[in-house]
Amino acid sequence: MKEYQLVFIDKNQKSGTDFPVLSSWKKANCLTDFSSPWKEDAISKIEFRALWDLENLYFKFIVFDTDIYIDEKDNSFDSIGNSDRVELFFRKNEAIDPYYCLEMDTSARIMDFKAKPNKDFDFKWKWPKEDLKVISLKDKNSFTVEGRISIASLKELNLIQNNIIEAGVYRAKFSLAENLQYDATWISWVNPNTPEPNFHIASSFGKFILMK
Template identity: 75%
Template structure:
């Protein structure tokens, strides 16, 4: 199983008015080994970083893409689900009963839900409001989605075991095909070895090791 090491930082280094500053992100390991096993088309580079400070797990996706599709017809989960986004999944056990999904688009909208096997999704479930924070920024050549998830909320869901979190790291990229129709490219840190795109399977997860 793939492993990503999450470096511990001193919480006193963090500035109170932002998630983390660029100096702290330089301390994080940079994960770039993403693939799209179901398509041969090239896709934009993705850099993922994570840090923690005993109170929060911090995450940062930087995607080197400026051709972003955002469905703004409303703020529903359908709209987020039709937009370019990055995703984090967490599971407590191999049976995926349950697991938790956080999908974030470039408008900082969050689609969070509890899930069970065979794509049984509970969209009424929400991550505790004060236990998660997401913000988005855009640069000339990329966009960044970063945030924090409280360690307390992860522990309450039994998602940290022996200082390890079983996590999936994903991206959905939508590209215009024809007649205003968009086609998705599904990108994953871990190749789940499925015939068709499927992140909702135990084999799509790796390990975050909290150091």
């Protein structure tokens, strides 16, 4: 399995917003080896970083793309699911029974749900609000989605085992097609080796190593 190491920071390295300061993010390992195994087209560069302390896991996506599509008809999961977004999945074990999904668009709207194999989704399940926070930012070159997840909630869900979290890291990119519909490009850190795009499978996960 692919591995990504999370650098440990102390609580004094956070800003007043409860997120790590810039100097802390500079210490984080930068993950860039994303691909879209189902399309030959080039994809925009993605930088993913994560850090942790005794209270939270912190993550930051920077996507170097300004051609962003957002479905703004409402704030439903359907609307988020039709928008450019980044995603994090977490699983208890290889059986992915269950696993937990966070899908976040460029406006920091969150689609969080619990799932079981074969895309059995429980959209009634929510990550506790006090245990999750997501913010977003757009500039002339990129968009950023940054968040924090409490260590307590990850432990409660039995997602940290021997300082390892099994996780998937993804992006959904929507582009205008010839029929005036938006076509999705599915991008993953780990190639799941499936004939059709599928993140909801055990082979799309890697390991987050919590360093100390």
